[in-house]
Amino acid sequence: MICFVSRLFTGSALSPVHNDTREKYSAKLVFGSMEPAELTTEQVLRRDIPWETYMTTKLISGTGLQLLRRYDKKSESYRAQLLDDDGLSYVRVFVSILRDIFKEETVEYVLALIDEMLTANPKRARLFHDNSLADEDTYEPFLSNWFIQEKSCKILALIVSARPKSQDGPVSNGEASNSKRKSTTIDDVLKGLVEWLCAQLKNPSHPGRGIPVAVNCLAALLKEPLVRSSFVQADGVKLLTPLISPASTQQSIQLLYETCLCVWLLSFYEPAIEYLATTRTLPRLIEVVKSSTKEKVVRVVVLTLRNLLPKGTFAAHMIDLGLPQIVQSLKAQAWSDEDLLEALNQLEEGLKDNIKRLSSFDKYKQEVLLGHLDWSPMHKDPLFWRDNINNFEENDFQILRVLITILDTSSDSRALAVACFDLSQFIQHHPAGRIIVTDLKAKERVMKLMNHENAEVTKNSLLCIQRLFLGAKYASFLQV
Numbered sequence: 001m002i003c004f005v006s007r008l009f010t011g012s013a014l015s016p017v018h019n020d021t022r023e024k025y026s027a028k029l030v031f032g033s034m035e036p037a038e039l040t041t042e043q044v045l046r047r048d049i050p051w052e053t054y055m056t057t058k059l060i061s062g063t064g065l066q067l068l069r070r071y072d073k074k075s076e077s078y079r080a081q082l083l084d085d086d087g088l089s090y091v092r093v094f095v096s097i098l099r100d101i102f103k104e105e106t107v108e109y110v111l112a113l114i115d116e117m118l119t120a121n122p123k124r125a126r127l128f129h130d131n132s133l134a135d136e137d138t139y140e141p142f143l144s145n146w147f148i149q150e151k152s153c154k155i156l157a158l159i160v161s162a163r164p165k166s167q168d169g170p171v172s173n174g175e176a177s178n179s180k181r182k183s184t185t186i187d188d189v190l191k192g193l194v195e196w197l198c199a200q201l202k203n204p205s206h207p208g209r210g211i212p213v214a215v216n217c218l219a220a221l222l223k224e225p226l227v228r229s230s231f232v233q234a235d236g237v238k239l240l241t242p243l244i245s246p247a248s249t250q251q252s253i254q255l256l257y258e259t260c261l262c263v264w265l266l267s268f269y270e271p272a273i274e275y276l277a278t279t280r281t282l283p284r285l286i287e288v289v290k291s292s293t294k295e296k297v298v299r300v301v302v303l304t305l306r307n308l309l310p311k312g313t314f315a316a317h318m319i320d321l322g323l324p325q326i327v328q329s330l331k332a333q334a335w336s337d338e339d340l341l342e343a344l345n346q347l348e349e350g351l352k353d354n355i356k357r358l359s360s361f362d363k364y365k366q367e368v369l370l371g372h373l374d375w376s377p378m379h380k381d382p383l384f385w386r387d388n389i390n391n392f393e394e395n396d397f398q399i400l401r402v403l404i405t406i407l408d409t410s411s412d413s414r415a416l417a418v419a420c421f422d423l424s425q426f427i428q429h430h431p432a433g434r435i436i437v438t439d440l441k442a443k444e445r446v447m448k449l450m451n452h453e454n455a456e457v458t459k460n461s462l463l464c465i466q467r468l469f470l471g472a473k474y475a476s477f478l479q480v
Helices: 004-010 019-031 041-045 051-056 062-071 076-100 104-120 122-129 149-161 186-202 210-221 225-233 237-243 250-266 270-277 281-291 295-308 314-320 323-331 338-370 382-409 413-429 433-439 442-451 455-479
Strands: none
Touching: 041 104, 051 062, 062 076, 076 104, 076 122, 104 122, 104 149, 122 149, 149 186, 149 210, 186 210, 186 225, 186 237, 210 225, 210 237, 210 250, 225 250, 225 270, 237 250, 237 270, 237 281, 250 270, 250 281, 250 295, 270 281, 281 295, 281 314, 281 323, 295 314, 295 323, 295 338, 314 323, 314 338, 323 338, 338 382, 382 413, 382 433, 382 442, 413 433, 413 442, 413 455, 433 442, 433 455, 442 455
């Protein structure tokens, strides 16, 4: 059943259509006319659908007809009351119509009803997961080749997001164990959605609504681990970056907010963070937070920056881009959101800590590169090594290579002792320290200093060798 998904979301269901006419035909499929920009939900809901005819042809039941007569064309408050009283019955009717009726105008109409129902109260999406629908495939009606992509994508995103966590297994919708009919799997639904959403971000089928609809759905779906994984694999992260730019109109502000919300959700996923580090996402986020006055936009960007701060080299880049000063400026403004104020304080403290660490490492780096090694406090400070150990990886372990060169070339006993000590500290604190130092051919150089005339050099060279051999002995012990 789910074999439809990939070809329908990617548009290959239109393959019999000549390439020159495919785009026009696709527009008609999505929006119901050759001029999609003119068709709105309000226009669709003004249609009169011949429900009685469908009952005569047995496409809907008598009970279904009664429910539709009570619901259709009624006021919003009256429909809300009907849904509160018997929402499950209406979900059954809507799903059965989408499954059994193929007339485009009717499909558009029912999708508009469902969209209206869920937009008014997204919690109603839980109705699609009621236990009484265990034998119903409530995803599949939105995945057939006649569905209206925009509405179906939005509705699917809401329904999937509202599903109980117990449905995280291979089969969605709580399929009964004795069911003979294969149900649409949640993995296939999500992967199909991601493919379609990425396609919209790359080449929207509607110039005005394609990208906003895709971003809106992603903002609802990226809390799902599978969606994050599929989105990263589809190279979707870089598609969001161009959308992060200062906005002025209400529509563009909403798109910016939802785009930043997507990035915030991705900032909880390590593979996505690696992708973000290779794009211009960070400078764009900082430019937005610097110029935006919309509180919800500032909040989601600040929360994202707070998440990224301890990752990789983001902190150094943030400092280079002037974020500490921007945070101070933001704190001086009158924000009402307590979460935003707390996040600003945390971001400020985190930046201050990183400035201190970077400053101390810069001092250390300068000391090493000049060859003027001395027992300054940072050498024997465990916090310095713990907080800066990854900085030693810069420029293909440049600092380590210089330390090893000092062992070969320096005649200063103090510099030799400190260099040996620093190598021992690196071995102790870096997960692969022993292997890296060994690969850099440091062991032979350190061993030569074990017979040095200076006791301080002898002591620290011995310490370094002990840590090298201790690591090797421990490794061989684990292999036994």
